[in-house]
Amino acid sequence: MVITLSDDTISNFCKKVKVQSVQSIEYKPFLRFHIANCLNQETNNTLGDFLLNTIKDRQTGAALLQCQSLDSETLNDISFIDFNILLSTAISHLIGVPNLDSMSGKFYARFSVKNEDNSDSYLRQGNRRMELHTDGTYVKEHTDWVIMQKILEVDVEGGESLLLHVDDWQNLDKFYNHELAKEDIQWSSPPSKNIGYKVFHPVFLEDHIAGEARMSFIDQFAEPLNIDQGLYLYEIGESLESETNTFGVGLCEGSMLIINNYCWLHGRDKFIAKKNLHRELLRQRGAFIENALTKQKTT
Numbered sequence: 262m263v264i265t266l267s268d269d270t271i272s273n274f275c276k277k278v279k280v281q282s283v284q285s286i287e288y289k290p291f292l293r294f295h296i297a298n299c300l301n302q303e304t305n306n307t308l309g310d311f312l313l314n315t316i317k318d319r320q321t322g323a324a325l326l327q328c329q330s331l332d333s334e335t336l337n338d339i340s341f342i343d344f345n346i347l348l349s350t351a352i353s354h355l356i357g358v359p360n361l362d363s364m365s366g367k368f369y370a371r372f373s374v375k376n377e378d379n380s381d382s383y384l385r386q387g388n389r390r391m392e393l394h395t396d397g398t399y400v401k402e403h404t405d406w407v408i409m410q411k412i413l414e415v416d417v418e419g420g421e422s423l424l425l426h427v428d429d430w431q432n433l434d435k436f437y438n439h440e441l442a443k444e445d446i447q448w449s450s451p452p453s454k455n456i457g458y459k460v461f462h463p464v465f466l467e468d469h470i471a472g473e474a475r476m477s478f479i480d481q482f483a484e485p486l487n488i489d490q491g492l493y494l495y496e497i498g499e500s501l502e503s504e505t506n507t508f509g510v511g512l513c514e515g516s517m518l519i520i521n522n523y524c525w526l527h528g529r530d531k532f533i534a535k536k537n538l539h540r541e542l543l544r545q546r547g548a549f550i551e552n553a554l555t556k557q558k559t560t
């Protein structure tokens with residue numbers, strides 16, 4: 262599903278929100294809903310419902326949102342980076358409430374991939390493929406959706422976003438019907454994530470509808486406590502990485518993927534090494550309203 266916001270929509274949205282600074286929406290959470298409403302009004306109050314239905318519907322569950330063009334006239338002198346933060350914030354607040362990102366201390370996080378990296382996870386390492394996973398495996402909050410927005414790209418070749426719908430995974434039945442599918446696994450995270458606890462949940466979360474698998478999985482942060490769990494997780498990782506139904510999506514600056522985090526796995530292909538490689542993403546992830554109200558995972 263590709264959604265393109267027209268120049269008129271973008272321009273009118275920018276006129277309405279340009280009095281709001283990025284700092285003001287960071288400090289005042291209600292302003293985030295205000296700018297969401299400004300964007301929705303420019304689509305005759307259709308965009309929010311359309312996005313929510315698309316992301317909640319398992320048959321779709323994902324959208325690529327892009328802008329017709331993003332010249333300075335359309336942006337009404339809002340800087341490109343600020344516009345991206347305002348736009349993704351409007352989108353996130355049309356589909357729910359973002360979780361606090363413990364890595365950035367804000368409701369959104371920006372992170373870069375460069376040619377060299379010395380961090381403690383694969384998030385920023387451009388020279389390798391980032392394996393398919395879901396987000397939020399190691400936090401207590403619901404992570405119903407993820408928004409990944411490209412905000413900067415310099416000297417980039419490769420690095421496409423990788424996507425796989427759980428139902429398109431050819432070995433799904435083998436792992437979904439496995440005796441460990443619903444057994445709690447321990448999940449943790451490296452120091453850079455700033456999460457001081459471990460969580461326990463199965464790879465396959467409780468079905469909302471019988472037979473419709475919902476996954477919460479990432480290879481790096483699972484901590485198996487016996488050889489059976491270890492082999493189960495290892496085989497899932499091997500199967501996912503050899504899955505031929507996975508496909509790549511190239512994003513241009515200013516566009517974003519909005520995905521249902523429990524039925525779409527995502528990853529990133531490796532970049533071609535280039536000295537000046539620099540790609541920056543903005544990420545928001547959060548819960549649908551009804552789940553944000555419960556605050557804690559029940560699994």
Ligand SMILES: [Fe+2]
Pocket residue numbers: 394395396527
């Ligand atoms: Fe991710």
